[in-house]
Every structure is written in C-alpha cells, then in structure tokens.
Amino acid sequence: MSARTHMPVGMEAIQEKGWFHAHKFLLLRRTSQLLFLAVFLLGPWFGIWIVQGTLAGSLTLGVLPLTDPLILLQSMIAGHWPELTALIGGMIVLVAYALIGGRVYCSWVCPINPVTDAANWAHRRLDMPKGWQPKRSTRLWVLATVLIVSGATGVIAWELVNPITMLHRSLIFGAGFVWAMTIAIFVFDLFVSRHGWCGHICPVGAFYGLIGAKGLLRVSAANRAACDDCMDCYAVCPENQVISPALKGSPGSTPLILSPDCTTCGRCIDVCAVNVFNFTHRFDDEVAAPFDPVSAPDPRAARPI
C-alpha cells in the first residue's frame, strides 16, 4: 500500500480503468466549459446569435434573460434597483444553482477554472509546497467586504477586479490586459498558494457555495468500504477538506459529501481506482456493502519525508 501512495496521482486509476474512464468527468467538464464559451462566441465569431452578452448578463435566443445574481446583489446594495428583465434573469440563475448545487458553476461553467486547474496540475508535477493557506472562510470575508464596499462607494465593486467576467468578456469583446490578470492568477495558484484563488479567495465561488448549500447534485462515497487509502482523491480535490466526513465517517454516517464547498467536479470519481465515489442526489445516502470482505489494511509504513 505504501507503494501505491508513491505512485503518481491517478496512475492506479488509469491502470485499472483505462485512461478514458480515469478522465471521464474531467473531459466532460472541459466539454461543458467549452460549450458554455462556444455559445457565447458563435455570435461574434460566426454570426450565429444563440446567446448575446456575457456571463454577467445575457439574452438567449432573444427571449431568455440570465443575469449574474451576485452582480445584481451588489448593484442593489450600491443603490440601484434593476429593471425587471435583470431581476427575472437573476432569479432564474439563482433558482437553477440553488436546485442543482451552487458550485457546479465553479467547475462546469467558470472560464477561470481551467486556468486554476492547470496551475494546480503544474503545482503537483513540480511538487511545490502548498504555500500560503488562509482559512477556507477567507472567501466569505472577501464576499462580505465586496458587498460593504459596493454599498459604501455606490459602485458594483467586484466587477472592478472580477477575473471571471473580465476573462469571459475579453474573449467575446476584445482583450485588453486581461491576459496579464489571467497569468497573475495562474502564477498565484502555482507558486504562492495551492488552490489559492478558487479555494480561498474568490467571492463568486463563496456566493454560489452559499446559495447552493442545499443543492441536489452531490457526490457520494457510497462504496467507501473499498477505499484503499491511496489518497489520490485528496490530491486532486480542489476542496479536499470536504472528503473526510463522507469517506472516513463512522459507520452509520452519511456517505454524501454535503459540504457546500464541494464543486461537484467529479475528479475524485475519475481518479479512484476502486470506484468509491459516484454522482447521486442528496437524498441517496445508501452505503454499498463491501462486495467481498476486505482484509484490514496493512499498518501504515513509515514514509520517508
């Protein structure tokens, strides 16, 4: 087993399930991110106007308005009551993510996610120290600060720096120096702080975490009895504090990852060679019985540091 923990992250899953199945949700997620970008780009690039606008606010097929609810919230706190179109658009987005699970936005839609994922991949390959690790609650403080500054200055404050809408807008309308900002986030996550941006600072993620706290789509460690402690899920998970309560919970505890921090990216499902995790809904707390009695794991060998 100690040999397993020393294998490169994900290698065991690739050997067991094949490369494709060991990257299934990663590929699906990249496809989803590209699709969300593509529908916005079809108009300006090819003149096929399915969606107009950006992630901050859009109009689909000329009828469906969608608005970023956090931007609307800041706008209201800054002293502007938006027109009905924006309010309806904001409500649709709010309800959708409250039902599905807020941080689905982070891992399946947000254009910054590939940037921070790439930084984290490089971080792992270079075996970097994890660096500055502020508390996970920092993003909630940032969120509160953003709302307070919006109210105090009367300006939608986070949009002055929000790399998500800036990157998205730059791809659709023209670049400016957004590339520099994107590189800055990459470097920050690579050298300064592991999972720094999405995991600790971004108030947009914090906001979606709050609204989607009771979302339906969840990952369950239903087959946790099969876990062989290879730690690969902890290595790939961008919010790995969410795993333990589900995976290592005492018998009778729920196998569902219920923490609102979980981005439901499904990377843990990919990377697990023994298929501990699966996607399910939040009311499915069934624990699979071990299909064959697993011998107690070997005592952990002392690992050279």
Next chain:
Amino acid sequence: MPFEGKPLSPQRRRFLQDAARASGGCVVAGSLLAWLARDARALPAEALRPPSALPEREFLSACIRCGLCVRDCPYDTLKLAELGVDAVATGTPYFTARDVPCEMCDDIPCVAACPTGALDPSLDNIDDAKMGVAVLVDQENCLNFLGLRCDVCYRVCPVIDEAITLETAHNERSGRHAMFIPTVHADHCTGCGMCEKSCVLPEAAIKVLPARLARGGSADHYRKGWEEKEAKGGPLVEGLIDLPDRLPGPGTDNLAAPGGFAPAYDLPGVGQ
C-alpha cells in the same frame, strides 16, 4: 488580579485572534477596492455614454457590463472599455464621437437591450437624449469663424437648425462679408457627435463634451428681467421713469464734444 485562578478559554482567544486577522485583512482589501471604485468614477471627457445613461455615479451602480447594448448597436458605435487600454471603467459601454458617432436610431436599440436600467428605458424619443453637449472649442481654426462657408457641422447635425444654427455676424477682416457662426443650442443638442466626427479639420474644432464640462450653470435665484417683464406684460416695478437714450449720431451732443464717438457705419433709422 481579577482573572487569577480562572484561565481564559483558549478557544475564545483563538476566535478573537482569527476574527481580528480576518477583519484586518478585509479592511486592507476593502480599502484597495474602494480606491479602485473611486478611480473608476473618473470618466474621461472624450468618452461618451450611450443615450439615456444614468449619471456616471449611478451608472456604475447599475451597469452590469454585459455588453448587450453594444451587441444591439447597428453602427458599432458602442464598445466596451478594455482593461488597461481605455481609461473608462473596465467593461462599461462608451463611444468616442470622433471615431464613430451615435446615429440616433429612432427605436434606440441600445436602451431597449439594457436589462438593468443603467440606460434609462423612459427615453422614448432619441431627440431628447443628452449624451453630451457639442461645443465649438476652437474659434481660431474653425473655417466658418475665418469667414469661410464650411458649414459641415451644421449640415450633418441630425437636429439641424435647432441644435446648431448659423448666426450671421459682420466679417471685420474683409469689412464687407458676413460670417456664418455655427452656434450650439444645448437644449436641443443630443451629444450624438455627428458634428465632431464630420469636422473637416485634422483635429475637430467642434467637440462633444460631457455636460459637466460643456455647460455653466445659472444661479437659482437669477431671473432674466426681460423674460419676467414679458411674462408680466408690463414693467416689473411701477412708476419707473425712462430717460431718453443718448445715441451717437447727428443731433446729439456726442459728436459735438471733443473726442466724441462717430460710428463707422450708419445707424438704422438715421438718415443716410
């Protein structure tokens, strides 16, 4: 010693420390953000907002920077400010009159597209738009001021003869020609920028400026006597005596006195 024998809980200490750290960090980050927000409010003079945009301070609380107004602008007048390139608050819509002026569409598609009301939907007649005010900033280079008949700004004005009129004046240089002075009337000027775009000079002599720069303001208590008088239909103060005006010309002592003023032209109504 009031706390003797009663150790304070380490959790409480930890909590207070963490809270202090977090709030300290937030104060620093929040101050930076507020500084950026203050900076963002400074809209450069040559950047004009779309029709019926709220005043700049309110605009920045209302515009979500979605770009839908830009998409629906049929003449590609509007663009979104790019980070670090334009001095306008990043991602917000604006136009530069000298590049592409506003064509003043009757159906005002940009305003119709705005989902938040940052472009006030109560504007239903584009002639009522107030994107800025044209000002003939350079009288020394304006061809009409030189006595020539350029008139281009006047001709292209969508609100011709209301927003820009040509006022005749005597040409002192030639002594016998008229000058046709393009004159902007701010009440009718929409700030579309057609005049600035069309000015034939390499650098426009007429420019659209935001109202805050283009206009003075009359004091609230000022009244124009002649308007008040007309409204009342009589003198404002009863019983004032009106002395005869001393006009230059024959028959007055003006000419008789040494150094008296003799006009170079003939007064109307005075015999040739």
